[in-house]
Amino acid sequence: MSHKSFVITVMSIVLACVLSSASFIYFIDPMWTFGHANAYNDVQTVVDERQQKTNTIHFQPFEYDTLLIGSSRSTYINQHDFSGMNVYNFSASNLSVREYNPFIEYAKKRRGKEFDRVILGIDFFKTSRDQSTTTLSLDRYITKSNERFYRYKNLLSWDLLEYSYQNYKMSRDNTVLEERNYNRENAASARKISPEKVKQQTEGKIEKFREMFYGKTYAYNPQYKNILMQLKKNNPNTEFIIFTTPISTPLFKELVAQNRLPAYERWLTDVTDVFGGVHNFMYPNTVTNDINNYFDGHHFYPETGTLIAHRLSGETGDVPKDFGMYVTKEQLPAHLQMIRKKAAELVKSNEGK
Template identity: 50%
Template sequence: MTEKGFTITTILLIAACILPIAVFNYWMDPMWTFGSNHKYNQVQTVINERQQKTNNLYFNKDDYDTLLIGSSRSTYINQNEFSNRKVYNYAVADLSFKDYDTMIEFAKTQKGMDLDTIIIGVDFFKTSIAETSAESDFNTYIDQVKEPFYRYKNLLSLDVLNYSRRNYNLSKAGDIVEPRNYNRSNVADALQIDSQQKEKDTVEKISKFRNEFYKDGKYEYNEEFKEMLETIQRNNPNTEFILFTTPIYTGLFDALLEEGRYPDYVRWLEDITEVFGEVHHFMYPNVVTNNMENYFDGHHFYPHVGAMIAHVINGERGVEEPDDFGVLIKKDELENRLNKLIENHD
């Protein structure tokens, strides 16, 4: 065989090996860079929500006029439940408020105009300095998506291939086997667990929050929270802001009170209402939060609760939404409303 023939044969062999990998990765699209959508990729494992959702916004140009951001709790809200808005759910695990402005500006850039509405799910435990000490890292994912040939290099990745295989097997079986799996419409579902395991996980979560997040010496309110709210309001003067507090299981809320965090909880709500005038408040004892079955660990609610939140925010409270779940609190009525909510619990 001539040297030229050997070279051509080698190239063809390499192509024959890598082409099926590239085609399969394109077809399955686990990194959300090509918009592939079929019955065999409807169950998506979470690889890195920050990168996956950023990829989706950058490459697939979803039609949205409203952005929903928040932590993993807010990922369980189906963006389609906001019937009067075109929402993109950009919530990701372990989100710090320090990332708010970066995420919003990126989404606006992809949209090419101001957003009509920004909905933010805020978590009390994420107001502590310990939980928000790191600087914003979201630009890392934005820079990644802009790298030359980024999405094409993923087609040749063996790691991506492993995710493609996993998504194929999960989709073929129709199984939700992880705490969070997505479909191709950016809607998350949650693993259903039995009541005994749920109670065990909830007890462990209450202990963790009590000892790691709420305890004196470990919790200190981060004053930068209010500064960030003022920043995003200033940077989006033509946008409506809707803030809501994420509901936690009442046992977890009781741990907050018992560890002396109530003044910080009040300050958190004061900061929100001072900047935006009002807040949709769900984080207090009520029919939904009193029921452990609405959570899989007391910390993360199931998607049906997310649907309730969306309906209440929309002003579309129906038979599924208890009357005591969710109150719109204005700045000038905060103290009185909170006192009544806590008195009812006592």
């Protein structure tokens, strides 16, 4: 073989490999830039949730009338479970209350106008100074989506080739292997674990919250209410639907044990002052009392997310009566009294052990 022939052969092999790899990444679409669906990409791993969801909004038609925003807890609510609303779930892991505004503003820009509704999932542990002080934005994710040839440069990524193969295997086997996987309709699922593993992970989360979120370093952010007021001011024609994310009762018991009930009450007071009412799910009830509705006492399974969506949109036939209460500013004192009673019962039950 001549030198020229050898070079052509090698280059042809390299080109064939590159084209095959790029075609496979395109086929699986792990960064959600192309939007097509098939039997081998219907289970998707989380690469970078903020980037993936920003990519979807940037590259795909965006005609939703309702936006759902929250932390990783809210990612487990299926946007298709809301009755009478066309919802896009823009929730992401570890989302701070400071991120609500840039998320809403970007989605509004892509839609071309305000949303009819914005559904906010709010978390008590995100009221602390260290969890809600830093100002965050979507700028670097938006910039990346707007890079020239961004979608096509992704097709040459070795990392994305590995993610694509992982997605392919899960889709082929129709198996969810991670704490959070998505389908092509932006609905999250979670790997089911044994009751023994649930108990172990719940105990681990309680210890983490005791040390990191509810403990001595906790301080309520006095600007929390102002942040919410600014959201309302920035969206004067939008209906806000606010709900608290339900943690398991053992984790709520730790909140009480760490003397955070006054801050919890201040939180609900601030929220009802701003929005007039809140759908509260975060107190001991039928759902939160069963730790097997969670995989770690902190994140609920998508089935519980469905109950939340049904409660918020008025389809309550399958929702336990004590799961989720809409509380107005006027009703809040009585509601808090009910929760204090439940908290006292939790303390009493703990003393009896």
